[in-house]
Amino acid sequence: MTQTLCQLENPDAFIRRHIGPDIEQQQQMLHQIGASDLSTLVASIVPENIQLAASPLQLPPASEHQALSELKAIAAKNLRFKSYIGMGYSAVHTPPVILRNLLENPGWYTAYTPYQPEVSQGRLEALLNFQQVTLDLTGMDVASASLLDEATAAAEAMAMAKRVSKRKHANKFFIAKDVHPQTIDVLKTRAETFGFELVIDDAERACDHHDLFGACLQYCGSQGQLHDYRPLIASLSEQGVIVSMAAEFMALVLLESPGKLGADIVFGSSQRFGVPMGYGGPHAAFFATKEAFKRAMPGRIIGVSRDVQGNTALRMAMQTREQHIRREKANSNICTSQVLLANIAGMYAVWHGPQGLMRIAQRIHRYTQILALTLQQQGLKLRYAQWFDTLTIEVADKNAVLQRAKQQHINLRTDLPNAVGITLDETTQRADIVTLVEVLLGRELSLDFAQQDVAACQQSIIPEGLRRNDAILAHPVFNRYHSETEMLRYLHKLERKDLALNQAMIPLGSCTMKLNAVAEMLPITWPEFAELHPFCPTHQAAGYLQMIEQLSEWLITLTGYDALCMQPNSGAQGEYAGLLAIRRYHESRQQGQRYICLIPASAHGTNPASAQMAGMEVVVVACDAQGNIDVEDLRSKASEAGENLSCIMVTYPSTHGVYEQTIREVCEIVHQHGGQVYLDGANMNAQVGITTPGHIGADVSHLNLHKTFCIPHGGGGPGMGPIGVKAHLAPFVPGHSVVSSTLLTEQGAVTAAPFGSASILPISWMYIRMMGGEGLKQASSIAILNANYIATRLAPAYNILYSGPDGRVAHECILDIRPIKERTGISEMDIAKRLIDYGFHAPTMSFPVTGTLMVEPTESESLVELDRFITAMLAIRQEIEQVANGVWPLDDNPLVNAPHIQQELLTDWSHPYSREVAVFPTATDNKYWPTVKRLDDVYGDRHLSCSCVPISDYQ
Structure with missing residues (x-):
């Protein structure tokens, strides 16, 4: 079949490299979970009243070389x-x-x-x-x-x-x-x-x-x-x-x-x-x-x-x-x-x-x-x-x-x-x-x-x-x-x-460990971006300002907001800056008495901490048995707060891994009582192209660019947490006392530099430019597909704690280990450490629910890697049954002794399971070897030392 020139130019090549499962693998997964096609699956999971007909960002995808060339031309404008x-x-x-x-x-x-x-x-x-x-x-x-x-x-x-x-x-x-x-x-x-x-x-x-x-x-x-x-x-x-x-x-x-x-x-x-x-x-x-x-x-x-x-x-x-x-x-x-x-x-x-x-x-x-x-x-x-x-x-x-x-x-x-x-x-x-x-x-x-x-x-x-x-x-x-x-x-x-991700999937719920493509990373060390002083005259930073403005416009479109502030340099700083904007807005309307912040019991721990830093009083809203916000409790708490209600902080999809059906109603209740809606952007990877916080009804959100938009976690930082706001909050986002720019307000700053960690913004610029609007929507859809594939495959072995009305999850799922621990004595900690022997980082452990594991595969993992993880989790489930059936004692089995290190193989082996079971539970190729056994946390708590130990201790 003769291909057209457009097909030969292959502008969406990067999308196929970023998204793990190819078309054939997607069809296999859809068949496995009982869905006819991807769009039908997404439509059945996301509440109909918040869905968008198409991606709001009308941006065609670009190849790696095309995007790098465009960004290089922008960078050249920096003096x-x-x-x-x-x-x-x-x-x-x-x-x-x-x-x-x-x-x-x-x-x-x-x-x-x-x-x-x-x-x-x-x-x-x-x-x-x-x-x-x-x-x-x-x-x-x-x-x-x-x-x-x-x-x-x-x-x-x-x-x-x-x-x-x-x-x-x-x-x-x-x-x-x-x-x-x-x-x-x-x-x-x-x-x-x-x-x-x-x-x-x-x-x-x-x-x-x-x-x-x-x-x-x-x-x-x-x-x-x-x-x-x-x-x-x-x-x-x-x-x-x-x-x-x-x-x-x-x-x-x-x-x-x-x-x-x-x-x-x-x-x-x-x-x-x-x-x-x-x-x-x-x-x-x-x-x-x-x-x-x-x-x-x-x-x-x-x-x-x-x-x-x-x-x-x-x-x-x-x-x-x-x-x-x-x-x-x-x-x-x-x-x-x-x-x-x-x-x-x-x-x-x-x-x-x-x-x-x-x-x-x-x-x-x-x-x-x-x-x-x-x-x-x-x-x-x-x-x-x-x-x-x-x-x-x-x-x-x-x-x-x-x-x-x-x-x-x-x-x-x-x-x-x-x-x-x-x-x-x-x-x-x-x-x-x-x-x-x-x-x-x-x-x-x-x-x-x-x-x-x-x-x-x-x-x-x-x-x-x-x-x-x-x-x-x-x-x-x-x-x-x-x-x-x-x-x-x-x-x-x-x-x-x-x-790290260069060796294996990191299935962390709520943290979105996804591919950070090399093409996205290359520009951060270009001297045009790396060498500029943050307080240089703005005309010398014309390339930076163009890139920041362009990225801001894309993010504004993708969030449904009216303005964006690029200053906060972490997600937590974004929360703080967003709450400050709400506080300043209320004060501008002579309503400074509004100090109560409603926070669902399922929220990220940074939410109440940020509210406290912003001078607010936290009132917790209950969740129902399905993990959703209890709307009646919200209505009662909002009414009780009355004219003292400042805002609510919600995460969407919820931290429980579900698209709550009542999210619009939640926003309306808070607005009826004069409050503002802060929508935590931690789970934006399940929204981009499908819905937007602005469309849902929120007033402000922070965006974890180090999650959804591909800035890497770097072992625990850097991050960027810009905030998107509706027009009425735009005058109240952070400004800067040293640098004046049309992109900044007259408000006080929350970080040292006017645009936060500006040198890593090219990563997100490259990601959005190469994916384009429809590519971003596809990424969100595949993240949902991958999560539901894992949930479906693991459901016979592990209880999926929360799901939507149709039994589906959002972009992550929570495995409830509590019944397993109660019956067998094996805990979520034991499973997490045993996964190391299988070559995996553990899912998020005991958050947001104690005794659980929260899994988020993202769109970047291929079917091969998803199946490898599922195989490991099912094998671990069988190992747990060996303990439950008395084949292995509770105090001496591969789970409680995990992880296993190389040095153990050189010692006398007295365990009731073999060395092979210990260190090669699956294939022997590309084995990851941890260098230490499970840590003694009690000892560490009692003997705090934060300085280098003698080099002999490492040998």
């Missing part, structure tokens, strides 16, 4: 000036061995959050390295595995200070004037919802203010001034004030640790350790505190524990999923950290080691000394005498200086009265110093670097009392892997310990 703006962002050299083997490696970027530590030992070790770097440089006792960015870390520090302060009646928080402006912006936003009073003043006046519960100081001020805060911290501490200090990794290589200065909390950005600026992110923030405050820390802590055989093993310790457990009583709503970026920063320290880092930091400081000395010799005045890498230079004709800088394709900091700011970095060269001198002087100058270097060596810019004297990074891991060969093998060794 790559040299940026000396500073303010927490600097140019870097990402070591190529880390770029290729970590950042660009799917074995690292497609892994999931390490909730199953036995299949996560590699990235857990990498994160432990990051924590060790944090501890060494900050001088604190306990460090976390990263937060979202420096400004949000400051906000977390403020909230933590209130939690641990003994001055319970104090309600003021002090901020030094020279803290970065974007940090102050985010602190203002967070303080507003917590009801804190902020005092912003010169640091030396902090003790003049009364009723402080905490203070935020910056070690190297935003304009470069280096502070010895020992006396001030001592005075504040004596008054019972909790002192948090913003610091910076590279400066701390040379400076005395904040811990020795007396700080209670230390935070900052690790961006300078090898992570590109990327127009603002993603960048891992570090966070550390004193031992006494460890249980009040936000985020995640990686702890050293042991497995059941006593071998050293790592796990997420305190704070693990604590927002799901404690809900509105959680320390924070943080769900994602920045694991991939923290791993890059930690590996940067491993690669360079203490000597290499010292050389880089000293070189930056020496160049700054030479620049300062030269300018002073030529009659220019520096505003401050003590600094690390940042100079504030007073200039007579600022406009002329800036014009010369523009001609040289240089960005200086421009927001300082009668002065400009210059921050140097590891990419600075001698020629750059010459150019900067000429820009500032307005004339050429012959610069003798050798002579200036000698003069600079005789200077003492950093005072003796602030120079670091103690050794850093003495652990062997930072002193061993300095050759390309050794570093490559170390990264590969860690990667092999983990289970």
